[in-house]
Amino acid sequence: MFRTALALAAALSLVGCGSTQQASGVTGDVTVFAAASLTGTFTELGRRFEAAHPGVRVRLNFAGSSALAQQINQGAPVDVFASAAPANLEQVADAGGITATPAVFARNRLRIAVPKGNPGKVAGLVDFGRADAKIALCAEQVPCGAAARKVFEAAGVALRADTLEQDVKAVLTKVRLGEVDAALVYRTDVAAAGDEVEGIAFPEADQAVNDYPIAPLAKAPNAAGAQAFVDFVRSDEGRAVLAEAGFDSP
Amino acid sequence: MLVVPALLGLAFLLVPLAGLLIRAPWATVPDRLFSAEVGEALRLSLVCASLATVVCLVLGIPLAWLLARGDLPGRGFLRALVTVPLVLPPVVGGVALLLVLGRRGLIGQYLDAWFGVSLPFTTAGVVVAEAFVAMPFLVISVEGALRAADPRYEEAAATLGASRWLTFRRVTLPSVMPGVVAGAVLCWARALGEFGATITFAGNFPGETTTMPLAVYLALETEPDAAIVLSIVLLLVSVGVLAGLRDRWIGGPT
Missing domain, CATH: 3.40.190.10 (Periplasmic binding protein-like II)
Structure with missing residues (x-):
């Protein structure tokens, strides 16, 4: 029909x-x-x-x-x-x-996204291992999750997260709402989010260019x-x- | 005249379920069923749905009593409000919970600042999300039973000197027990199947917030076979619940 x-x-x-x-x-x-x-x-x-x-x-x-x-x-x-x-x-x-x-x-490459003002005082990938920091990442089956795994391996930091989201926009939303202290999203997502989200570049991002x-x-x-x-x-x-x-x- | 649409309706409801069983990778079902991920998701689902049901019983029965017996203005409106989560898309419920109980939420910011409690991304968050969507089922069921019950027994108890609490506990509650049980079962089943509010409010992390419906959704993207097996487990649980309610509903009026 x-x-x-x-x-x-x-x-x-x-x-x-x-x-x-x-x-x-x-x-x-x-x-x-x-x-x-x-x-x-x-x-x-x-x-x-x-x-x-x-x-x-x-x-x-x-x-x-x-x-x-x-x-x-x-x-x-x-x-x-x-x-x-x-x-x-x-x-x-x-x-x-x-x-x-x-x-x-x-x-595209990853960038650390933190809520405005960086309440969790996140400076780099190492802070993702802190037990007191709430972290959102993409689930591994989506490309941003696969890239996240690669950069963690490159940095030698154990992968830890409080939530594994279904796509990168869902991750970004959790940052926007201030529900997490840090997340890995694409550079373009940080740019698109405007003032609500701050981006932090990190060297290992070069290891996982999508x-x-x-x-x-x-x-x-x-x-x-x-x-x-x-x-x-x-x-x-x-x-x-x-x-x-x-x-x-x- | 009515038989054709009736059969179509029946097929519409049953064929997808049959499809699930037909397409199931039966050879690998036992392996997948006893894999760590499935076990973890199933355990989490059962625990969270049960805890959510307890929360609903503790808060929902008094609420149902208030709606059925309480002498308050605008009771009809209040009842309508209570049923809103029933018709609200669960994702919207999740967003609402996030805005109220999230770390920067209306109430959540004080929970975080005063007690260091943050509900999103925790198992407690899953219970909250499930209780939110499931409670109306219990309230409606219990309220219906309360309205059908004869208030004269309560009045008799009161005239014999029983306190309000004693009356409620020894007279009212036993008389509406079938309604409470039916409501609790429905509530539990709804909590078990809850997806939208959970993934929005509680996020997704294996062992902490990945319940069965979330696991099904995730698995569908990488391993459709695993998703089918998980779905069958949920289907079996649902059928089990219906079998438990057999006498009450499927038997029809007797």
């Missing part, structure tokens, strides 16, 4: 479309599943993509990359998958969901739209938006 409605809507928009849409060749909805750490940038990119392709609607779904990979493997109708680590994209590729070669479009891959899905309901969106993210304009948010260029 929903699918029929979608096809009908697509057909109608084809019939009634203006010359601008025919020029780009992209119509209908483009469904994008993106890592939680891309929430700000992909919302902006989606808006710009819609502006460049009138009549096209970008539908965004943000969550932990592992949850997204799982949803795609269970058959969610998705056009584009942007993950915070290659491993989650490979999960989809292994299940036959992606046949195109994924492209790395951004890099590559963000993007790929159109093999069963994309809107293949043309999927490719156009991937190209847009990798375009100069897309790179500029990502760079502004604090992502490194690959």
